[in-house]
Amino acid sequence: MNFLENLPLAAKKLVLDLVEAACKWACAKTGITLPDWGLSLILSLVSVLLVIVTIIVVYLVMFALMSVLERKILARMQNRYGPNRVGFFRWRLWGLLQPVADGIKMLTKEDIVPRGADKIVHFLAPIVMVAPALMLPAIIPYGRGMVPIELASGILYFFALGASTELAVFMAGWSSNNKYSVMGAMRAIAQMISYELPLIMSAVVVALVAGSLSPLKIVEAQGGSILNWFVCTPWGFVACLLFYISALAEANRCPFDLPEGESELVAGHLTEYSGFKYAIFFMAEYVGMFAINGMLVTLFLGGFNAPAPFLSFIPSWCWFFGKLAFLAFSMVWVRATLPRFRIDQMLQFAWKFMIPMSFASFLSAAAWCYSGNAALAWALSTVIVGVPYLVLGRFCFTRHHAVDNRRYLYSE
Amino acid sequence: MNIPGSGILKGMAVTALNFVGSFLDRAHAKRLITEQYPEERPTLPEASRSFPFLIFDGNPETGIRCVACKICEKECPPQCIYIVQDKDANGKAIRRPKVFDIDISVCMGCQICVEVCPFESIRMDNIYEVSSYDRFSALVVSKDKLLKSNEYYHQIHPTEADATDARIEAARVKKTATAKAAAEKAAAAKAAAAAKAAEEKAAADQAAAATTTQPEQPAQ
Amino acid sequence: MHDLLQYLTSRHWEPAPEWLFLIPALLMLAAGFAAVVLRNLIHCALCLTLSFIALGVLFIALGAEFVGLVQLLVYVGAVSMLIVFAILLTPASEVAASNNPFRSFNLSRALNAAVGGFIVLLVLGGLLAAIAFSPHAQAAVLPTTAATLKPAAIGQNLLTQTLLPLQGAAILLTAALVGAALLAKEEKQS
Numbered sequence: 001m002n003f004l005e006n007l008p009l010a011a012k013k014l015v016l017d018l019v020e021a022a023c024k025w026a027c028a029k030t031g032i033t034l035p036d037w038g039l040s041l042i043l044s045l046v047s048v049l050l051v052i053v054t055i056i057v058v059y060l061v062m063f064a065l066m067s068v069l070e071r072k073i074l075a076r077m078q079n080r081y082g083p084n085r086v087g088f089f090r091w092r093l094w095g096l097l098q099p100v101a102d103g104i105k106m107l108t109k110e111d112i113v114p115r116g117a118d119k120i121v122h123f124l125a126p127i128v129m130v131a132p133a134l135m136l137p138a139i140i141p142y143g144r145g146m147v148p149i150e151l152a153s154g155i156l157y158f159f160a161l162g163a164s165t166e167l168a169v170f171m172a173g174w175s176s177n178n179k180y181s182v183m184g185a186m187r188a189i190a191q192m193i194s195y196e197l198p199l200i201m202s203a204v205v206v207a208l209v210a211g212s213l214s215p216l217k218i219v220e221a222q223g224g225s226i227l228n229w230f231v232c233t234p235w236g237f238v239a240c241l242l243f244y245i246s247a248l249a250e251a252n253r254c255p256f257d258l259p260e261g262e263s264e265l266v267a268g269h270l271t272e273y274s275g276f277k278y279a280i281f282f283m284a285e286y287v288g289m290f291a292i293n294g295m296l297v298t299l300f301l302g303g304f305n306a307p308a309p310f311l312s313f314i315p316s317w318c319w320f321f322g323k324l325a326f327l328a329f330s331m332v333w334v335r336a337t338l339p340r341f342r343i344d345q346m347l348q349f350a351w352k353f354m355i356p357m358s359f360a361s362f363l364s365a366a367a368w369c370y371s372g373n374a375a376l377a378w379a380l381s382t383v384i385v386g387v388p389y390l391v392l393g394r395f396c397f398t399r400h401h402a403v404d405n406r407r408y409l410y411s412e
Numbered sequence: 413m414n415i416p417g418s419g420i421l422k423g424m425a426v427t428a429l430n431f432v433g434s435f436l437d438r439a440h441a442k443r444l445i446t447e448q449y450p451e452e453r454p455t456l457p458e459a460s461r462s463f464p465f466l467i468f469d470g471n472p473e474t475g476i477r478c479v480a481c482k483i484c485e486k487e488c489p490p491q492c493i494y495i496v497q498d499k500d501a502n503g504k505a506i507r508r509p510k511v512f513d514i515d516i517s518v519c520m521g522c523q524i525c526v527e528v529c530p531f532e533s534i535r536m537d538n539i540y541e542v543s544s545y546d547r548f549s550a551l552v553v554s555k556d557k558l559l560k561s562n563e564y565y566h567q568i569h570p571t572e573a574d575a576t577d578a579r580i581e582a583a584r585v586k587k588t589a590t591a592k593a594a595a596e597k598a599a600a601a602k603a604a605a606a607a608k609a610a611e612e613k614a615a616a617d618q619a620a621a622a623t624t625t626q627p628e629q630p631a632q
Numbered sequence: 633m634h635d636l637l638q639y640l641t642s643r644h645w646e647p648a649p650e651w652l653f654l655i656p657a658l659l660m661l662a663a664g665f666a667a668v669v670l671r672n673l674i675h676c677a678l679c680l681t682l683s684f685i686a687l688g689v690l691f692i693a694l695g696a697e698f699v700g701l702v703q704l705l706v707y708v709g710a711v712s713m714l715i716v717f718a719i720l721l722t723p724a725s726e727v728a729a730s731n732n733p734f735r736s737f738n739l740s741r742a743l744n745a746a747v748g749g750f751i752v753l754l755v756l757g758g759l760l761a762a763i764a765f766s767p768h769a770q771a772a773v774l775p776t777t778a779a780t781l782k783p784a785a786i787g788q789n790l791l792t793q794t795l796l797p798l799q800g801a802a803i804l805l806t807a808a809l810v811g812a813a814l815l816a817k818e819e820k821q822s
Contacts, residue, residue: 076434156701163709393416
């Protein structure tokens with residue numbers, strides 16, 4: 001239905017028309033005459049603000065819902081109930097108002113800054129974490145004609161902002177004047193840097209095939225049916241998996257949540273943060289997770305395209321958010337299934353398996369692009385990607401180092 | 413051949429089955445064993461204990477077992493019991509407590525008061541919802557709240573209550589038996605004494621009768 | 633109706649208004665100055681990062697958004713991390729941990745810094761002028777139109793005309809990676 005599809009854009013247009021009418025009414029009432037550029041300036045500002053506020057509100061609502069749904073889904077996978085009590089007056093509402101209670105708790109906690117901490121850097125670290133995280137969703141196409149900012153090198157923008165997360169993690173860890181925080185921050189940075197490479201390589205694979213760095217063009221290249229999505233190709237499937245695993249690592253989610261492992265290093269680089277600052281870090285992590293999932297949907301899962309043409313009565317933004325919800329559910333599913341990695345296992349996995357596999361998928365995509373007919377393309381790219389997968393999977397994780405040559409440095 | 417990554421997929425299948433099953437197969441014994449407190453209260457084991465309470469048989473005024481002997485007050489390690497003995501109309505002390513306070517913020521549940529009570533009058537309750545907003549005076553429990561009936565005791569600790577009742581019954585039987593035996597012995601002793609006194613009197617009479625007939629015979 | 637919005641979000645701002653240049657330029661100067669003057673080494677590194685960010689913004693304001701974003705990705709995400717790690721892992725880190733942001737003002741030191749800065753500016757400016765106005769440079773530089781600043785055009789140029797420097801940079805990075813791995817490897821006890 002066209003009406004639903006254009007609903008967000010129509011709402012935006014309605015608001016802008018209202019603002020224009022209000023300005024004209026105010027001008028007529030007070031007698032001030034605006035110059036030409038005055039009205040257009042006001043309307044541009046309102047339009048920009050509207051988009052920004054909508055994105056932030058949507059992401060924060062998704063963050064709030066996610067924090068409670070994650071606990072409930074995790075609980076159901078572990079054969080227990082999740083939070084099911086916080087409701088509204090007499091109705092329990094399945095506990096979905098838990099984020100309200102959590103938010104009130106976080107906001108009313110005392111903000112403790114250690115005495116020896118570097119106050120400016122300690123204060124700035126959550127800000128440096130959350131500001132790029134909130135800028136990430138600006139280039140993702142949410143629906144037909146619904147990209148907030150259309151950049152030619154949107155993918156590059158996305159990863160440039162993602163790289164500044166590491167800076168915030170380091171600032172948080174170092175400024176706490178706590179050697180465990182510094183250690184946690186070092187590990188977190190090592191993890192993030194190691195997994196940036198497969199992340200960016202997988203995105204570059206898609207850019208290679210789509211011929212553009214603009215997310216909108218990439219989504220348009222996957223139009224049609226589900227078979228056009230990049231995930232349904234050999235190289236795309238592998239690149240999607242690599243991107244997904246790297247997204248888990250970048251967002252510090254299980255099984256890569258060593259930096260914030262509650263059973264080790266207290267809370268790692270977030271040890272000395274309490275109350276609102278901790279809430280800000282938490283929020284930045286979740287918003288970053290949603291943004292990276294949005295990028296995965298854009299790059300591999302066809303963005304806002306419906307799986308089949310006859311299903312396009314469901315609006316495109318519904319498809320986008322549905323795919324995003326499925327990815328978020330899968331991240332919770334993975335969290336419920338897998339134990340946490342050790343730091344050396346994590347880094348080994350990144351450098352010895354994921355980076356060679358990402359190069360393999362790059363070659364495979366190139367073979368796909370430059371093959372003559374479809375059969376050759378499928379065969380060649382499957383082989384180029386499958387053989388390294390099996391070889392690396394069997395032989396790159398040799399375990400005999402750790403058992404045989406264990407050296408105990410200080411035991412004598 | 414072992415495909416790398418197949419283990420993770422198997423694990424995820426297990427988790428997914430758990431997820432779906434927790435909605436569909438809720439009645440299974442191993443699923444969702446969470447107790448929804450406060451709608452469902454946990455069944456406590458029989459020997460669970462929290463704070464002491466006083467037992468009365470029948471009437472809280474007259475059936476109270478405690479005699480204010482103050483042994484539990486002396487034996488309590490954190491000294492959380494406070495007892496004042498009651499006085500009757502004339503000012504004479506009677507065997508009943510007027511004030512019996514236990515500070516449950518101090519009581520550690522060691523059950524020593526129960527062990528030393530000679531009259532089976534103080535026992536451990538298993539209540540746990542006793543929190544209050546006042547840290548001090550609301551947690552000092554007075555006699556009227558501590559008094560609970562023997563039927564309640566049977567409800568919470570059936571085996572102990574049966575054993576206590578059997579002990580009390582045995583003590584009562586023994587007391588009546590010894591009293592009866594003592595009464596019988598006293599009666600027997602009294603009868604024996606009476607018989608002996610009668611015998612001595614008869615003997616004395618006989619002796620007196622013998623001496624009065626003796627002087628007439630030598631005159632002839 | 634929304635020309636300003638289109639202007640602000642269009643992909644190339646040419647020519648950019650002057651205030652758009654002043655803000656990142658002043659920020660970069662202030663951050664650079666702070667990076668030199670501050671006492672705590674980590675603070676200096678963070679101010680250097682801020683100057684990198686300002687430079688990236690400057691690139692974007694000049695219309696070279698690809699270069700600006702790459703600057704943000706590489707310098708802020710990787711090089712500043714490298715600098716910070718280098719500060720933390722060297723023995724001078726005890727000095728780095730001191731918390732006093734500004735040392736007391738010392739006239740002779742300030743004069744030294746000013747003279748040194750002036751000399752550096754002279755040398756760099758001369759170098760830049762020599763490069764910019766040499767006939768060889770004028771011939772090789774690409775005209776900065778909208779078409780040449782697209783990532784596709786940059787990629788094409790890198791892989792055809794400036795292929796040798798690209799491969800040189802690749803070899804350099806590989807050597808650095810191998811060297812780092814070698815340095816970090818544990819020594820096997822014989």
